[in-house]
Amino acid sequence: MALTNQDMVDLVAFRRSLHRIPELSREEAATAREVQAFLAPTQPDRVVTGLGGHGVAAVYEGREPGPTVMFRAELDGLPIEEISAIPHRSTTPGRGHLCGHDGHMAVLAALARTLGRQRPQRGRVVLMFQPAEEDGSGAAAVIADPRFREIAPDFAFALHNLPGMPFGKVALAEGPVNCASRGMRIVLTGKTAHASMPEFGISPVDVVAQLMPALTGLGKGGPLEEGFSMVTVTHAKIGEAAFGVAPGHAEIWATLRTLTDAGMEDLCASAEQLVLSAARQKGLGVEISYDDIFQHCENAPEAVAHLRRALEEEGVPYDRGQLPIRASEDFGRFGHRAPAAMFFLGAGENHPSLHNPDYDFPDDLIAIGARVFIRTLRNLLG
Structure with missing residues (x-):
């Protein structure tokens, strides 16, 4: 035909x-x-x-x-x-x-x-x-x-x-x-303060600075074979666009990628543990959610x-x-x-x-x- x-x-x-x-x-x-x-x-x-x-x-x-x-x-x-x-x-x-x-x-x-x-x-x-x-x-x-x-x-x-x-x-x-992937959205919540007295607030700045390279480091990269994983930080936001306010809120978005669905479960668990540990050390609240979820x-x-x-x-x-x-x-x-x-x-x-x-x-x-x-x-x- x-x-x-x-x-x-x-x-x-x-x-x-x-x-x-x-x-x-x-x-x-x-x-x-x-x-x-x-x-x-x-x-x-x-x-x-x-x-x-x-x-x-x-x-x-x-x-x-x-x-x-x-x-x-x-x-x-x-x-x-x-x-x-x-x-x-x-x-x-x-x-x-x-x-x-x-x-x-x-x-x-x-x-x-x-x-x-x-x-x-x-x-x-x-x-x-x-x-x-x-x-x-x-x-x-x-x-x-x-x-x-x-x-x-x-x-x-x-x-x-x-x-x-x-x-x-x-x-x-x-x-x-095709790889499995999903978007991980991390919301960190602390407390704002006057920029002249940041010690009276709870800022997420240090945790964001710590997490961005740490999350990326979870991805082994390399050949696309069993065990492959990759984390790409795609977006970050800290506080508001104001010089007088020490921030009390931040978001990090990252895309997690693995060859298989089983690998994705392991990568999510590692990423969540990393985020929760870093947030707790600084007294920050944390919410984690996922979007754009693709199975392999x-x-x-x-x-x-x-x-x-x-x-x-x-x-x-x-x-x-x-x-x-x-x-x-x-x-x-x-x-x-x-x-x-x-x-x-x-x-x-x-x-x-x-x-x-x-x-x-x-x-x-x-x-x-x-x-x-x-x-x-x-x-x-x-």
């Missing part, structure tokens, strides 16, 4: 229209409507909307009973100002599709085009347009939605474009491919085998590349429900990096990603 020239014209236009209207995690209402409108002519047998927020799942039924195969893309953009001069640049200040989710959606839209012409022989295909990937909340919200049980997959597949790799080359491997993403061998077969049959070059990678991805949560695998599609060795303000998804990747997914679903479902 090859894509036609007109398909590619339409898919590129669709991708660029999405690029113009980026929406943040949990705010993707307009993006979801654009997806539904583009998929409507393919006549899905069922469309589930509002899934886990603004998620959209289009279901295409085969002619005979069989497994459910899910392909996932992401709806959300980033809170980053786009600086490129491309004609389809973001029209929303401070927002940009700078991770390629617009391109991933176009790849799934290509599958929809082929499914609209020919349903699978058996089973069913679920095209999952997932909300809120960038903050790590979307996959969990989709899975928690009671309607997900009705379309739960037997296999789940996804892709992510990856600048720095040769254009069109794929990285694929079994086992962990692990490729199941049986799902990887299906992608390998498709890559070989389509003549797409692949190896394990630099996998695993440090970046996080919440597709891993679907792997707890079914054999799942994600492959990484090279966007070019000199292409702007993900989350850079001048990043734009290469349109020519749409056809490559679609070919691999189409071949995968036809091999599985006929």
